[in-house]
Amino acid sequence: MRVRIKFSKNGSMKYIGHLDVMRYFQKALRRADFHTSLSGGFSPHMIMSFAAPLGVGLTSDAEYFDLDLEEAKSSSRMAEELNRQMAPGFRVLSVREIPSDKGSKGMTLVAAAEYEVRLRGSVLPEDCGGTRISELLGLFLAQKEIFVTKKTKKGEREIDIRPLIYSLSYSDGTFSMTISQGSSNNLKPELVIGAFAAFAGVSAEKSDMMIHRKELFADRTENGTHHFVPLDELGTDIKEGIDS
């Protein structure tokens, strides 16, 4: 059986890197005595895959990994048992059953992510050179193309990020956005804010930003319009009856 586990990662736990989060959950699952499926060989490991690794320094209310189990309990019981093993800053939000086929993996399905970004201090004043941020944002988004320089392993290249921004708004010091996420066309929120800051005539580095992931979505496009569904909604609750 395959389950999808959703958890949040907040406070100082944002400094824990992705691989260490993975190892942390493997240990938590063993402490909670979950009967996980194991790969073969002399160093067997859990069959676990994360939907979208989170960078160091980011907090999140929507981290997901899929996990194969030999034996399951009810969704609520599994979440409760795992939560007993969490360090402050981590919280398991749901454990739901998902189909075991390849196409249903979170990693394969993830298409978009919602983020909130706040800027530290006075990087971007509310009254930015006489124009309010929200107005500037309208102008920014009205552009047909937004070219930014993206650093990749192979070097730098110019990409148009405008089609990858599905929504972007500003209120009370916080930018909210839904942007493309996934193996192809992965857009990072700092790139969006960096581009907007440049548009506003200031410079904003990643270290100036407090970035919080709100949700990860699959795209169930119908008739050419995006239809974003949170990854946990693709699973079903395992009911109480299963517990003995």
Added chain:
Amino acid sequence: MKERKTALGADVLLRVEKPERYIGNEINSVMKNPEDVNIRFAFAFPDLYEIGMSHLGIQILYDMFNRRDDVWCERVYSPWPDLDRILREEHIPLFTLESQDPVRAFDFLGITIQYEMCYTNILQILDLSGIPLHAEDRTWDDPIVIGGGPCTYNPEPIADFFDLFYIGEGETRYDDLFDLYRICKKEGWTRKRFLREASHLPGIYVPSLYQVTYREDGTIDEFRPVADDIPATIKKQIVTDFDRVTYPEAPVVPYLKATQDRVVLEVQRGCIRGCRFCQAGMVYRPLREKSLETLKKDAEALLKNTGYEEISLSSLSTSDYTELKELVNFLIERCTKRGINISLPSLRIDAFSLDVMSKVQDVKKSSLTFAPEAGTQRMRDVINKGLTEDVILKGAGEAFRGGWKKVKLYFMLGLPFETEEDAKGIAHLCQKVADVYFDIPKEERNGKCSITASCSFFVPKPFTPFQWAPMDRAEDFLDKAHIAKDEVRTMENQSCIRFTYHEASVSVLEGVLARGDRKLCAAVESAYRNGAIFDAWTERFSKDAWDRAFAENGIDPAFYAHRERSADETFPWDFIDIGVSKSFLQREWMNAAAASVTPNCREKCSGCGAKVFGGGVCYESQN
């Protein structure tokens, strides 16, 4: 929920490598309310977090201290140079991981001293905490700085930097020290009075209360306490009922992958072997075992409370544990079906261990380790390494037939009474191991065999029979390494043999500090001021910083490392009583010269003196 505070802001934490080293909040770390405790203890391991978190000793004492309601013990590790620079530039004081509070505000700063090459890191921790480096400059605004661990068997080269040293196993006397401290605080004693009273506790050494005078030749004339109420010798404290000693059932589990990323089950302490180069083998005498039942219970609890995917047995010589077979079978039963690995270091290679290892590791990929330590039988007799060539070759043969093809052999060069023949013997032994492989019919072999001979340079340590021995100079080491290497190249199967050796200059410095006296404190401090830090990290080691430090203080390192000591010399560490007598060590030094073997503790008691502790292997046959 209130968000956990960190001493460092995101601006700093996102600028340094691996911020996880500095934020705490690990599973099983202990949080208390500072208002609810009387004593705050900062426990430091003066090296990087990943190294320090691999250390069992801190976990034992951290757990033991925190069981007391009146004590909150927290941890601190050396900040890596990237953070070190920021802390200095931005005047941020060093802090503990749990509360993230400045170390200087604590009642105690305990520093575990595991190897000589961390001495400059001790000064880094004091300095970054804002604590005066010299104990004599401290006031009640500073914590009591206490040192413990193996290097305290000669604490003299760092004596100036510590208020107290704890000599022996931490499980025994800390309660007395904490109780004394509470009285001290209640009655408002001066710091001096506290140290004086502490000096009366068994195992506590207060360096400022001892005076050393030297002879013209630089050796010690007299080492004595400054007053009659202060003990002239400090007796090492050990756990006698080892089966019932406190053990951390829920050790702290780091997020970062520690160097030893596994649960550690300590099966016994001490060693029966009596290898003459080995300090641990002498200072942890007598051997004390835990019962099978205790170990089963501990293993169960440790795995359940940590969730680790690997468990390792720890001891100086695990093969000597009397119920090893039962223990290993239990672990295999418990672990393998749950996907938990078992790691079995320091096992003698024989039919039993090979059978066990074939069950717990991938034979094709893993390598087997032998520690002959020396290349010829004569030399192994000199060092009393009770391992014969027959045993090695038989073990290798069984291993090869069992499917292994990678073998590692550990050697030391620069041992006392070593000749060119002994260095060449390393090559010859490797060839004999290769012969064993090629004696196996071709169709039964498992691809090409690989034999790695790894040589380290011998460093004479206090409280060993070799404490009188002159250490080889760096150039002698390298000559011998080249002799061994050239000899390897003339061997028939040299293409299967890889020969490697360690850095020589670090070993020489280790030799200087290991048998140093108080005069070295100035050099340690100068080296630190010259930028030496993380000396144990080969890529960071600055020979220049140390060379200048010795020169600046008029110290000749050769006096400490390369001089042969006379039988009647008073050593800086002679005031410590480890149970094993100096006359026994002297007898063993003579036996070494004669290449005469001394039986192990279970074969025959050699009267080393450790029997005075009233427990362990010394009384085994009487049960």
